[in-house]
Amino acid sequence: MKSSNKILGILLLLIYVCVATALLNDAFIKPYNLQNLLRSSSMFAIIGIGAVLVIVTGGIDLSTGSLIGLVGCTMIMTLKSWSQYPPGDNGAWLVQLIGVELLLVAAGWVLWDTLVKRRKLLTHARRPKTGLLVAGVLLLVVAFWLRSTEHGNWMTMAVSVGVALWLSAHLGLLHGLMITKLGLQPFVVTLCGLMIYRGLSRYLTGDQTQGLGTEYNDSLRLLAIGKPCTATAVMLAVGIVLLLVGMWKSFVSKRSRRDATARSNGLVLLVLGAVTAVVASSRYWDGWTVEFGNTFAQVAGLELKFFTLDLPERAIARPAHLMSFAWIPLIVCFGGLAFLTARRTLGQADRRLLIGRLLPLLVVAGGLAALLAVMNWIGGETITLANMKSAFVSAEAAGSGDRFLLGMNVVLWKMLGVFFNMGVVMGGVLWLGKSWTRSAGNLPRALWIFTLFFAVLWLLSKTAIHETVVQTPFFFLVVIGALAGIFLNTTVFGRYFFALGNNEEAARYSGINTDNMTILAYVLCALCGGFGAVLFTLDSNNVEPSGHGSFYELYAIAAAVLGGSSLRGGEGSILGVIIGASIMRVLYNAPDMIGIASQLEMFTIGIVLLIGIIVDETARRTAAKRDRKTAL
Amino acid sequence: MNNDQPILHVKEISKRFPGVVALDRVSLELGQSEILAVIGENGAGKSTLMKILAGNQLPDDGEILVDGVPQTIDSVQAARANGIALIHQELNLCQNLDVGANIFLGREPTRGGMIDRQRIRVQSETILQQVGLDLSPDELVGHLTIGQQQMVEIAKAISTEARIVIMDEPTSSLSQREANKLFDIIRQLKSRGVSVIYISHRLGEVELIADRVEVLRDGRNAGQLPRHEINHQAMVERMVGREIDSYYSRTDCARDDAAIEVRRLRTFANPHHEVSFRVQAGEIVGIAGLVGAGRTELLMTLFGITPATEGSIVIGGQQAEIPDSQTAMQLGIGLVPEDRKQQGVLLPMSVRENTSLSTLSTLAQLGFVDRGREYELATEMTRRLGTRTPHIEQPVKFLSGGNQQKVVIAKWLAREPAILLMDEPTRGVDVGARQEIYKLMDDLSRAGVAILFVSSDMEEVLGMSDRIIVMHEGTISGELASEQFSEEAVMTLATGGQLDQPTHSAGGGQP
Known part of the structure; x- marks a missing residue:
């Protein structure tokens, strides 16, 4: 219950960030930008999933970024140097390596048991040992077969990806072993990893930038830049899936027979799915080249034409026009929501607390403004309303900044204005989303739903869905996300992860093998990082050993935390981290869209996130304090 | 004054x-x-x-x-x-x-x-x-x-x-x-x-x-x-x-077969002292002693949290080695740990998740938790132990100490243990729930479970045990059969004294 609230909160946040950016610049929502955003969000979400798996167990992995660099370099070097050998041999080599490894592990285990533990041969843990042996032998047989038959070039490419994953899994295993068996702190181990892998990749490549050139553009690189279909097709698929899930939930599943709420929720899903599927599929009926109907709304207009054949063009376009005005009710709804919150929160005795905490924030803002005023004065420019207005509104003003001190005055103004507000509202939105979904009251709940509805409507009215290409990383994300979600929420191991993160001692006292779970978490995290590395490398095709993947671990962790994971462990959600990663990417994209110098994009993300978190946390504490008071 | x-x-x-x-x-x-x-x-x-x-x-x-x-x-x-x-x-x-x-x-x-x-x-x-x-x-x-x-x-x-x-x-x-x-x-x-x-x-x-x-x-x-x-x-x-007799409910039902026998065991915490004792099936044995006498460490060793450095453990007639808690569980041992909030329960998780934690792998199919069976188990256990909770999805942190302890006990009962180790089973538990826990211990022992419990509460040790083992600085300083029970006897042994006068039991007015 609790985590789903959090997810709704950050979903609202994502939509807010998108709407805000789109309002500031239409280019945000153009197909090309969306397509890039979707691709990079997907890749960051994949490494974010890894971060969540570790954070849930109460650990942290700081080495992901360097690991991405090292794995990327290794993959390209492997691919380049191995392409001179027969593909079959390459495949055989990797399979053979894994097979021998398994055999060695099995042999080592048996020896340890008999010599050190003094157990009789094969009396203890017989099944895993024989499993290892059989798997090892089988792999050796496969290797033999690979060597003796002919294979295409794809084998070498697969092997290079395989080597990348093999390497990252082993690095993760190493992290896990050091954390559990040597009792080192995860922070320290992975911090050392961060430095070691970075240095190693620079040494291995001789600091030379690695790239594949154009040779693999229509083979291996398709993994990252392939364009299998457009957003319309994805929507069609999503619609059908929603339809089926809705059907299952409302008519078939056991719960639907007991629980009326579950049934009605299922019906909502069913209707949503049907609408999405119908609207999306209308693109197929009209064909791909129809001039009219760029946006979702216009598609819906064509839908009208499909049913009532004699409609004039203007009438068809009407829904699209109407939808593009959805921002008016959106602002009204959101304002109402904010007003209700303010009334509820400020009407209480805890006003002092709220103001006491937010006042420092205002003081900081005032200080920055004063600093700017002084800089302005030194630069010989007085602050006028027109200056400020131009700073807020026009993107071109950034260019005229060189008259001022440091040449970034206007940029700073713009940032302070837009992003300070954005941060404050973002924190408010985050808290609103989390609290309104939980608290009682039909009016705020209705407002919440309408806010969401109009926001989506307005965004879609601007989006040319049939031109927006969805690239391959998105599909990998869907698969990995689904697997990780199932793993974390429905399997025994997933439950153990949560237990481990909540309280390792209690988990151990409940008979959970906490060491193995920790190791598994780090291996899975590194595997996600490794797969991310493959995609990042193929996407950029230009791997600079000293910089590729720098700070990516922090993006992943930030996405996880935004998505409702607690760094203390025991909390985390896969859906949350995916939304969190998207927010991070939109924030990264937004300064560019508004015309802020790209050097400042990190600065802006930091400021916006910080202010957002301060506001969210303050609101949460205030609410918690009030709840305690009313409870007594 | x-x-x-x-x-x-x-x-x-x-x-x-x-x-x-x-x-x-x-x-x-x-x-x-x-x-x-x-x-x-x-x-x-x-x-x-x-x-x-x-x-x-x-x-x-x-x-x-x-x-x-x-x-x-x-x-x-x-x-x-x-x-x-x-x-x-x-x-x-x-x-x-x-x-x-x-x-x-x-x-x-x-x-x-x-x-x-x-x-x-x-x-x-x-x-x-x-x-x-x-x-x-x-x-x-x-x-x-x-x-x-x-x-x-x-x-x-x-x-x-x-x-x-x-x-x-x-x-x-x-x-x-x-x-x-x-x-x-x-x-x-x-x-x-x-x-x-x-x-x-x-x-x-x-x-x-x-x-x-x-x-x-x-x-x-x-x-x-x-x-x-x-x-x-x-x-x-x-x-x-109140009358102590009515407070503790104990029926003697020890059987002859030893559930667990410990021979010359050295724990990690007290490697210089040996411990030997046995507990019959259906017997409740209390371990008394002062804080730091090595009682908790003994239970932790038996449960495999800190493996023994030397000595042997015989369970159900079979020589057993307990290198970790998974093995202990397979041998039918359960441990209700001393520090409930830190070691016993996962506070933010629900009653259901806490109850099923140690049984999860048996409730699962191909690694996937069977929610239906988990639900049934938690409901059944809540009913059987009389745990007072609004519903089984309630996070354990909102329960009272006594009910939290019942959840910990439920976690082990779900495994149907042959030997239940309990470390301070009623610490921080209110009087009503305490009585219910005593009743439960009695029921379990009647069903043939061997219970070995550590307690610093003198009344509890004297009231619930069939036999008392007193520990002092890592060793067993003496054993008391039920006719020898008295606070003085326990205190004498616990502080390292000798029981030379068997007439001690007159004082104190204990049962």
Whole structure:
């Protein structure tokens, strides 16, 4: 219950960030930008999933970024140097390596048991040992077969990806072993990893930038830049899936027979799915080249034409026009929501607390403004309303900044204005989303739903869905996300992860093998990082050993935390981290869209996130304090 | 005793925690240079009362008068300003600092903005001499024995020039010699006009030094005893306030076959001492002893948390090796650990998730948890143990201590263990739930489960056990069959004495 609230909160946040950016610049929502955003969000979400798996167990992995660099370099070097050998041999080599490894592990285990533990041969843990042996032998047989038959070039490419994953899994295993068996702190181990892998990749490549050139553009690189279909097709698929899930939930599943709420929720899903599927599929009926109907709304207009054949063009376009005005009710709804919150929160005795905490924030803002005023004065420019207005509104003003001190005055103004507000509202939105979904009251709940509805409507009215290409990383994300979600929420191991993160001692006292779970978490995290590395490398095709993947671990962790994971462990959600990663990417994209110098994009993300978190946390504490008071 | 005006007067204070009333209109008076002992069972509200006096918690109702003036004691600083110092039951020393630094922690004398180390050293030396600790102030606290650390803690309290010193079970980790030294210090303090509130479970000590005894029971005042009326019998009567026989339900049903037999076992914590004993199926064996006697460590070894360094364990006639807790579980052992919040339950997780945690792999198919069966199990266990929770999705942190303990027990019952190890099974559990847990232990033993439990609650050990094993400094100092049960016998063995006179059982009035 609790985590789903959090997810709704950050979903609202994502939509807010998108709407805000789109309002500031239409280019945000153009197909090309969306397509890039979707691709990079997907890749960051994949490494974010890894971060969540570790954070849930109460650990942290700081080495992901360097690991991405090292794995990327290794993959390209492997691919380049191995392409001179027969593909079959390459495949055989990797399979053979894994097979021998398994055999060695099995042999080592048996020896340890008999010599050190003094157990009789094969009396203890017989099944895993024989499993290892059989798997090892089988792999050796496969290797033999690979060597003796002919294979295409794809084998070498697969092997290079395989080597990348093999390497990252082993690095993760190493992290896990050091954390559990040597009792080192995860922070320290992975911090050392961060430095070691970075240095190693620079040494291995001789600091030379690695790239594949154009040779693999229509083979291996398709993994990252392939364009299998457009957003319309994805929507069609999503619609059908929603339809089926809705059907299952409302008519078939056991719960639907007991629980009326579950049934009605299922019906909502069913209707949503049907609408999405119908609207999306209308693109197929009209064909791909129809001039009219760029946006979702216009598609819906064509839908009208499909049913009532004699409609004039203007009438068809009407829904699209109407939808593009959805921002008016959106602002009204959101304002109402904010007003209700303010009334509820400020009407209480805890006003002092709220103001006491937010006042420092205002003081900081005032200080920055004063600093700017002084800089302005030194630069010989007085602050006028027109200056400020131009700073807020026009993107071109950034260019005229060189008259001022440091040449970034206007940029700073713009940032302070837009992003300070954005941060404050973002924190408010985050808290609103989390609290309104939980608290009682039909009016705020209705407002919440309408806010969401109009926001989506307005965004879609601007989006040319049939031109927006969805690239391959998105599909990998869907698969990995689904697997990780199932793993974390429905399997025994997933439950153990949560237990481990909540309280390792209690988990151990409940008979959970906490060491193995920790190791598994780090291996899975590194595997996600490794797969991310493959995609990042193929996407950029230009791997600079000293910089590729720098700070990516922090993006992943930030996405996880935004998505409702607690760094203390025991909390985390896969859906949350995916939304969190998207927010991070939109924030990264937004300064560019508004015309802020790209050097400042990190600065802006930091400021916006910080202010957002301060506001969210303050609101949460205030609410918690009030709840305690009313409870007594 | 100066009777003019009490220097501390607690007036009808109350404190409620979610689900529990810890204090219900409790009053207390303390005269100048008086030694007041506050006694009561676990959970009677002593610790809460003392935490309120020391400024760690605020009362919900009532007031505190110091020298007849109402005071709000809302922080440790406020308590200190009023001349109140609390010596906690648990040690609160910085292990990485030296003795002098610990004594003056938070009020370091300075000279020109820098810490005046010379003054700290000189002053600490005087204080250490006062408490009779032969130590250099430069010694690292981490290198001291627990007993010495306790004395440093006391030195710290004295050094604040407190007028009221509260000691919460100060002797629980002291040797007899150190304890005697402590009594001398208390008498010294008294002669200097300092008042002492002394909390202890050891009624012998109370008899020895208290001027007056205040008894608490279930968060209420349960009577006072002036100096001449202080005796064991009277104190126990007021503490328990009920017939002990009806409180503990025990039917003897030990069978002949040994469920677990331990031979010459050396634990990781006490590698120089051997332990040998056996527990029959259907038998309840209590392990008594002082804190630090190695009781908890023994249970942890049997459950494989810290593997044994030497010796053998025979379970159901089979030689067994327990390198980790998974193996222990497979052998049919369950452990209800000592620290419930830290080791027993996962506080933010639900009753359902906590109940199924140790059985999860048997409830799963191909690694996927079968939610339906998990739900059934949790519902069944909640019903069987009478756990009071609104629904099984309730996070465990919102349950009372007793109900949390039931969830821990349910977790092990789900595995149907042959041997159940329980470490302080009723610590922090309210009286009603406690009785239910006793009943449950009895039911289990009747079903043939061997129960080995550690308890510091003397009444509980005497009331629930078929046999008592007493431990002292890592070894078993003696075993008592039910006809030998008496508080004196247990205490004698627990403090390292010998049971040469078997006629001890007459005293104390215990069953």
